[in-house]
Amino acid sequence: MQGKIIKGIGGFYYVFCEDGTEYECKAKGIFRNKKIKPLVGDNVNIEILDRTKNLGNIIEILPRFNSLIRPAVANVDQTIIIFSGAYPEPNFNLLDRFLVNMEMAGVETVICFNKTDLNEFEIYRDKCQSYEKSGYKIMYISAKNGDGLDELHSLIKNKTTVFAGPSGVGKSSTLNTIKPEAEVKTGELSEKIQRGKHTTRHSELIHIEDETYIMDTPGFSSLYIEGIEEGELKEYFPDIAEYTGACRFNMCNHISEPDCRVKEAVEDGRVSRIRYDNYVALYNELKEKRKW
Numbered sequence: 223m224q225g226k227i228i229k230g231i232g233g234f235y236y237v238f239c240e241d242g243t244e245y246e247c248k249a250k251g252i253f254r255n256k257k258i259k260p261l262v263g264d265n266v267n268i269e270i271l272d273r274t275k276n277l278g279n280i281i282e283i284l285p286r287f288n289s290l291i292r293p294a295v296a297n298v299d300q301t302i303i304i305f306s307g308a309y310p311e312p313n314f315n316l317l318d319r320f321l322v323n324m325e326m327a328g329v330e331t332v333i334c335f336n337k338t339d340l341n342e343f344e345i346y347r348d349k350c351q352s353y354e355k356s357g358y359k360i361m362y363i364s365a366k367n368g369d370g371l372d373e374l375h376s377l378i379k380n381k382t383t384v385f386a387g388p389s390g391v392g393k394s395s396t397l398n399t400i401k402p403e404a405e406v407k408t409g410e411l412s413e414k415i416q417r418g419k420h421t422t423r424h425s426e427l428i429h430i431e432d433e434t435y436i437m438d439t440p441g442f443s444s445l446y447i448e449g450i451e452e453g454e455l456k457e458y459f460p461d462i463a464e465y466t467g468a469c470r471f472n473m474c475n476h477i478s479e480p481d482c483r484v485k486e487a488v489e490d491g492r493v494s495r496i497r498y499d500n501y502v503a504l505y506n507e508l509k510e511k512r513k514w
């Protein structure tokens with residue numbers, strides 16, 4: 223029988239099968255020999271060992287089309303990166319780091335600004351909107367008053383989606399609007415530090431309906447970009463990569479070179495200045511790192 227691994231804990235894999243049942247499975251020894259470790263998100267074939275106790279054994283992992291390391295999950299159709307448009311205030315540098323990581327992983331990303339019901343959103347609205355020029359799909363939602371949720375719900379239909387973003391931005395609250403029965407724990411914001419508590423512990427896919435799955439992830443507060451040199455960074459900013467070969471220097475990194483089309487685009491507003499500044503900061507960070 224075919225199914226999808228939705229959770230892995232202590233050597234057990236929980237496989238949601240076509241018959242609508244969740245089976246607790248082991249992966250026997252065959253994967254250890256082949257050096258493939260089953261991942262949450264893997265589509266698998268299982269043999270059923272006990273129909274009353276819902277026990278089974280994974281006998282085959284079907285081919286993956288992609289996989290992420292953090293969180294460890296396979297066959298991801300898209301990531302929805304959720305940021306708060308109010309408080310905690312959106313950290314655009316962190317957003318761009320995340321986007322670069324997803325470009326490197328080759329996973330499609332949608333940016334979702336939540337908490338648009340709060341007055342503080344007015345402070346950040348323009349900055350959030352400047353990302354519309356980046357080419358990423360941008361959504362504005364409120365898990366609290368329901369704004370934008372219909373569009374979000376249709377976006378996730380029959381896909382496997384990872385909800386990512388800092389803690390306290392409303393990932394779990396948004397998930398609860400999609401599947402209230404999941405009753406994902408949400409954290410009250412501390413009045414003092416205004417950061418969400420870490421309430422989402424292990425990585426788990428939640429079956430919504432049909433072929434729709436969502437992974438809620440614990441929040442992150444920092445992200446590193448690893449495995450590339452500064453000269454490669456421009457390839458992972460799609461709105462900057464668009465100008466490849468257009469500048470005076472073919473190898474232009476769009477930093478301090480003369481006759482640079484990217485810098486012109488920033489000046490006349492075609493490329494977001496926030497994003498460009500983050501690009502320069504990350505470029506310098508990667509360059510520094512290489513000197514160590």
Ligand SMILES: Nc1nc2c(ncn2[C@@H]2O[C@H](COP(=O)(O)OP(=O)(O)O)[C@@H](O)[C@H]2O)c(=O)[nH]1
Nearest residue numbers: 337364365366389390391392393394395408409
């Ligand atoms: N005003 C407002 N508060 C929200 C919204 N979404 C979530 N919250 C609150 O933000 C806090 C953190 O939410 P939670 O879903 O736990 O965030 P997570 O850490 O990203 O999963 C909770 O107190 C929620 O009630 C929203 O759209 N508007």
Ligand SMILES: [Mg+2]
Nearest residue numbers: 393394421422
């Ligand atoms: Mg959460």
Ligand SMILES: [Zn+2]
Nearest residue numbers: 469474476482
């Ligand atoms: Zn240039």
